[in-house]
Each structure stands twice: as structure tokens, then as C-alpha cells.
Amino acid sequence: MPCISVSGLEKTYRISLRGSGLGGALKGLVKREYREIRALHDLSFTVEAGEILGYIGPNGAGKSTTIKIMSGIMKPDAGECLVAGMVPWQNRIAHVRRIGVVFGQRTQLWWDLPALESFRLLQKMYGVADAEFDRNLDELDDLLGLSPLLPIPVRQLSLGQRMRCELAASLLHSPAILFLDEPTIGLDAEAKIAVRHFVREYNRRRGVTVILTTHDMDDIEELSHRILVLRDGELIYRGDVEGLRAATGAKRQLTIDTVGDGEVPRPADVEMQESGGKLSCLYDPRVTDINEIIASVTTTRRIVDLMSTWEPIEEIVARLYREHAR
């Protein structure tokens, strides 16, 4: 049975418009104009228990809106949503006991107090028994290396340190579902890796269902079992990362180090760029055989080294966004 099921979700925002300049401002005093922005349209999907779901889409696609609806903060205009058997907005308090939420752009910790004080407060808010709290904090400390951070006022933590505390704060009450809204935003490479490692390991140990929104494709590749791609409030892809490559005609990138300065004949359907003996070829493996490229290169050059990879997932996703642009 799916852990989350969403069907036919609709949400429209009313945005107030203001003319520019003094004239527009004065007009706005008397008559307000509004425009309706459709954030979600007929959105349906399911999430299985224990799954890590990557939820991606360009800015303004409706990802955060969906998260806010599933976490019980906001009510949709229409549609159904069941999270672990409950309608989130109907009984918010009972619902939020079973979920953990991290909004990467905000903080849930008391700014001027040590993180441990916020943790204790959250323990009281969720009514977590002391024994369970200690056990959870121990485990989170083990995975996130929290001990040295706990006595420091939160305002004096670096963003990476704070994000480790934010993750811990969202899990102290052992939620069954974890919503991560851009948990790696603004983090350095090391902190990002720490967050990813933690999410993967915690999911493996506890079987927690994770819904992850992010713009970082490394997050998606390394964590998500399955992805949903949202554009203008509608799903444009659902499946795994491999499937995304197939669906979008993802290309492979072949990099060849060569010596010699003869002109290289370019095979049809291959994009080729050269800088200082290094050839960079982008090709669709279903159309072009790699041997064909290598053969044409060896007509004029000698190969020193070569490497072949998929093109970055960023490119694939950007292409997918462009194809579905309104």
C-alpha cells in the first residue's frame, strides 16, 4: 500500500499586481488588480513506504506548494491527498506528529539558544519519552557528529553545522515520513556530502520515507530511488534516473586526448568541440556507434587517452524543462 497518495490536486494563487512608478502606486491604492497563478494542476502520484523520492522542477514549478499541502500547512483548492492514511489538512495536529520537515531556507532552531535547548523543547512539543529521546539523539549524534555543536548558540554555527542540527531536529520524534525541502541549498561540497550520506544511511536504518526537493542533481542521483519532475504545476516525468535518460534521449560525452593537428572529419549527428588536442564529442548512443567516432578521429590523429560518460544530469533536466516550457 502506498504511504502517500495524491490525486487531482489543484492549487491557484491570487497575486496582486501593482503598476510601476508613482502613478501605478496611486492607482493601487484605489483599485487592486489580481492575477491568478496556477501552482498545481491535476497532480497525481504515489509514494511507497521506505522510498526516497526525488521531487524536482524549476523554480516556481509547485514543488514547495506540494510539500506544504502534504505536510498539512496548506489546503489545496481541490483534489485528494492521503498521507499514512490521513488527510493532512483535516487533522493537522495528529498528522504532523508522524512527519518530520526540513525547510532548507528557514530555521526551526531557537536562534540565540544552543541547539540542545531547541531539541529539548521539541521533545516536549512532541511528547517524546526521555528514553526514546536519548536513544534517538545518540543515533543522530553518531550519524551527524552533533556532540561538539550542541552547546553552541545556533546563531554561531556555520550553515553546514546548522543543517546537521536541523536534520536532527526533524527526526527526534521518530517520524515515519521526512520532507526535505532543499536541504543542501547553500552548503559547501563537504557539507552536501555529509547531508547525503546521512539521508541515505538513516533511510536504510529506519526505513523512513523521504520526499526530497532539490535543485542539486547530485542529490538526486545519489539518493533518490525514483524521481518526479514537475513543470508549471504538472508532472512531466516519473520514473528512475536511468529511465529519465532514456526518455529524454540523453547523450553520452566522449572525451578524447589526441596528438597531431590534422582536421578531424565529424561523423553525422555528433557534436564535436576541440581545445588543444582535447576533443569533446556529444552523441546519442542509439544513433551513433562509438567505434565510428573513434575511427574518424584516428584517420588524422593518434589517441592518447579517452573517457566516456553520460552527459551531466543537469543538462538532461534542463532540456526536459525547456521541452515542456509553456
Place this chain on the structure above:
Amino acid sequence: MSPYWALFRTEFQQYLQYRIAAVAGALTNIAFGFFRLFLLTAFYRAADAVQPMALPDLYSYLWMGQVLFSVMPITGLFGPDAEEIRSGAVAYRLTRPVSLYGFYFARVLGQKVTALCTRSAIQLAVIFLVLPLVGLSRYGMRPPDVAMLPFLVPSLLLAMLLSAAMHTFVYMTGFWTISTRGSTSISYAVISLFSGLLVPLVFFPPGLRAVADILPFRGIYDTTAMIYNGASSVSQALGGLVHQGAWFAGIVLLGLALARRGTLRLEIAGG
């Protein structure tokens, strides 16, 4: 331990750290206290009419206002909590298994109790200990009327609760206006006038006085100050307590209704 009690305690703990702010606030209140005191003294000297309040009582009344100032739903209204709806931070609050109104009320009350224990306590110490030392005891505060203590303590408590309820109510208006700056400015004006902070209510002309008596705002200051001075009869003091209690209940209910309807129409933008 209830979540609201834990919130109250955490807020108390957090605000206890701001020691310099407490001292600075207390000294500001003292300075403005003298300013108001000399202003009204000058009025007394210039007028021939018999005043409804003797000068020493007036001074006590004024100082009570300065001491309670940090608790009134005026101080801290521009703080970070006030902007939580506008900034979207309210999103996190809604992911907690507690009532949104209860969350903010517990926090606001925690902040007010801290203010009473620090800023107001420093002021009282200055008024009762320092003023006599520097020969200014005639401008000080009279001791409370002992016979009225059984009314004074509950009245002070109710003044705190009523202040917290009004304060939380202003926050909840953010669900409609997004920013609470407008409601804050309006409440600042209304509260200064009708609580007795601007001019003691005994000086009000009868018509305006009748309005002030009905409105809730005297409950955060005037009622308590009059009991302190022993200027209220027992029945007036009792009536004052009932007035405070009834408005406290009423404003809490209004605030709860705002929070309930507000969360249903809430749209959290960005990020």
C-alpha cells in the same frame, strides 16, 4: 510537561540572556518617567482646580505605567515574531503538534514575564532604592496599599495575561494583512490613549471615560495602578478584576478564531 509550558520556559530562558537590553530599557523607562512626571507636575502647578488625584498618587500611577510598559502589548510588537507570517517562518510553526495560537501566546507570555523579572524589576529597584539615596524620594512611588494586596496580585497577573492576549491577537491579524505593522501602529495609538498611559483615565471627560471604562485597555494598566494606590474601593477593585478577566477570555477567544480561520486561508509564498 505540557508543550506550552516548555515553550514559555524556553522563551524565558532565551530572553533572560539579553541583559544589556534590559538595563537600557529600564533606564529609558526611568528617564521618560521623569519627563512625564515633571510635565504633569507643571500642569498641576498651573491649574487652580482641585485635581482628581493627589500628586504623590499621580507619581505612583505614572511609575506603575513605566514599570508595566515593558509588559504592555506595545513593547516587542516589532520583534521577529511579528514578522513570522510575512516571512513565512510560520510554516515551521504549523508542522508542530501544537495549536498555533497557543504557540505564540506561550512565547509572548514568556517574553513578558522575562521583561517583568528583569526590566521592570530594575526599574522598581531604582525607584525604591536609588531615588531615596539621591534625595528624590518625593518623586518616587508610594508603597502599595496593604489592604488591597489580595486584589493587587491577581490584578497584576490578569494585566499580564490580558497584555499577552492582545499581543498575540495583533500577531494573528497578520493572516489578513500579511504584515502586522499596520495593526501594530493602530494598537500602539489606541493602547496609549485608553490604557491611561498618555493621560491617567481620571482626567478624561465623562463621555470619553465611559468609553475607556468599557474598552479592554484599562485592564493592562489603569485598573492595576488604581488598586495599587488604594484609590479603588473594594467593589471597584472587584469590578476591575471581573473586567480584566472577561476581556482576557474574550480576546483569547477572538484570537483563537482568527488563528483557526487564518490557517485555513493561509498561503505561504516562496522557497
